[in-house]
Amino acid sequence: MTRAEPTTRRAPGIWPLVHAERAALAADLADLTDEQWARPSLCTELTVREVLAHLTAGASLTPARWFAGVIRCRFDFDKQVAMRLAEQLGATPAETLARFRRVTTSTTKPPLPVVAMLGEAIVHAEDIRRPLGIHRDYPIDTLTRLAEYYQGSDLVVPVKKRIAGLRLAATDGPFATGSGPLVSGTTLALTMAMTGRTAYFDELDGDGVATLRDRA
Numbered sequence: 001m002t003r004a005e006p007t008t009r010r011a012p013g014i015w016p017l018v019h020a021e022r023a024a025l026a027a028d029l030a031d032l033t034d035e036q037w038a039r040p041s042l043c044t045e046l047t048v049r050e051v052l053a054h055l056t057a058g059a060s061l062t063p064a065r066w067f068a069g070v071i072r073c074r075f076d077f078d079k080q081v082a083m084r085l086a087e088q089l090g091a092t093p094a095e096t097l098a099r100f101r102r103v104t105t106s107t108t109k110p111p112l113p114v115v116a117m118l119g120e121a122i123v124h125a126e127d128i129r130r131p132l133g134i135h136r137d138y139p140i141d142t143l144t145r146l147a148e149y150y151q152g153s154d155l156v157v158p159v160k161k162r163i164a165g166l167r168l169a170a171t172d173g174p175f176a177t178g179s180g181p182l183v184s185g186t187t188l189a190l191t192m193a194m195t196g197r198t199a200y201f202d203e204l205d206g207d208g209v210a211t212l213r214d215r216a
Contacts, residue, residue, distance in 0.1 A: 014114045015107055017142050021121035022055070022104040028134050029097055037093040042127040042197055049096050050085055051127050056096075057084035058120050059103035061110045115149045116156055122146055123195050126188070130199055140173040143187040150194050151177040159194045162215045166208040168194075181208030 029052065037049040046054070061084065090096045109117050122138065129136060150159040151168065165180040170187040183190065185204040192200040196216045201209060 014118055014145070017139075017145070018114070018118050018121050019105050021118070021125060021138075021142070022059070022100070024136060025052075025055075025121070025125045025128065026097065026101050026104060028129065028136070032093065032132070034093065036132055037096075039131050042130055042199055043124070046085075046127075048128050048132065049093055050089065051124050052100050053088040053090070053096055054081065054085045055120060055124050056088040056100045056103055057081075058110065058117070059106040060084075060088065060108060062108055112156065113149075115146065118142070118146050119150065119156070119195075123192065123197070126192055126197070138188060140187060143191060144170070144173050144175045147175045147187055147191045147194070148177075150191060157195045162196070163194060163212065166212060168208075181211060182206035183208040183212055 029048075032048070037047065039048050040046075041048050041051045043051050043054075088096070088099055090099055122143070125136070128134075147170070150157065151163060152160055154160045163178060163183075165178070167176075167178045167180050167182050168190055169176045169182065169184045170190055171184055173187045175187050175190065183193070183204055183206045185193070185200075189200045189203040193204060193212060193216065198213065198216050201213050201216070204212075
């Protein structure tokens with residue numbers, strides 16, 4: 001009798017998840033009116049169109065270009081974000097969308113983990129979709145992967161510090177982390193709340209919600 005060789009299950013790559021989310025967002029934005037493009041997003045002081053240009057910029061920046069921009073802007077990271085956004089905005093909303101479509105399958109990124117690019121694709125997509133009333137049923141595995149990354153990181157967004165001393169538990173998937181007063185809700189609502197989007201706090205329950213809201 002021959003014994004079967006053990007098999008190892010390899011987790012799927014993250015880039016296909018990023019590409020899928022970018023493609024879904026591009027499809028959702030295909031028929032926006034000029035008024036919708038100009039609508040304020042969940043990102044402070046940025047319109048829907050400007051957030052999309054920011055996503056294009058992030059998918060177009062190599063580490064070398066990112067660092068050159070940092071030097072040019074004298075380590076003012078907000079200034080660099082604004083500069084790169086302006087580079088990708090285009091003359092019209094149609095051009096903004098066309099530029100984004102060209103980078104949907106890009107694997108170019110600043111010096112960040114690939115999973116951080118997944119965060120950009122989902123969190124900023126919600127920054128756009130929520131004010132427009134557009135709903136997406138995200139794959140729960142994708143959201144869980146992102147939530148698990150954010151809960152242990154302060155790299156781009158200070159999530160680890162924000163949720164310290166709280167217990168987060170998803171009501172629609174396996175994500176759970178921490179100990180202390182409870183914050184429960186969908187994986188998407190928890191993810192968006194962890195990244196400081198106050199629009200999602202009304203979708204959360206538990207004794208820890210007030211603390212998390214204060215920290216946002």
